[in-house]
Amino acid sequence: MHPAQCHRHLLFGDLLEDVGAVTSIFPRESVELGYRMPDLWAWTRSESPAARQDRLLGVLKAAEARGRVRALRLRYAHMRKSARAAMRLELFLPPQLKPTRIPDPLNRQERRRVETILEEKVDGSIFPR
Structure with a gap:
């Protein structure tokens, strides 16, 4: 694989795999009419605003989780340096940084x-005597 293609795959590989999932979340009006712009509000009218927000x-x-991963x-x-060593390191390191x-x-x-000294009220002088 070319280095530029490898870099693109590393950056956007998961997003390209999830294209099918995104289309299932946002269905079109009709599969046959791919050339026509679908009505974006047709599938949201039946949902309540709370369900749409959820x-x-x-x-x-x-x-966001895919981006963090x-x-x-x-x-x-x-x-x-090697992919095998990177996978080995990923297995042994904790998923969250402590x-x-x-x-x-x-x-x-x-x-x-120290706390009592800091809480004392002094009449304007910085260094009380």
Whole structure:
């Protein structure tokens, strides 16, 4: 596969596979009349606005999830030189990145002293004596 085609496939592969699913979500009036522009409001009139909103939210959430999965897959693939090593890395790494916790340098008593100093009201001077 040509490098440009490979790059395009990596970026848009899932979206191209989901074209059939999208057409099933948004059906046309007639299959025979492919040359005519379908009435976009014909299939939505029978739905309630809440159902239409739920369907739209579902489609958007699914697209966002596909984008997140694709971004993670590309990130793992670029971390390793070979596809086999990238798949091995993807299997062993957690799906969500865990934020690193920075430990508090103050113990409980020191933290209480600092908070009382910060809560004190001083008459305008920055450094009380």
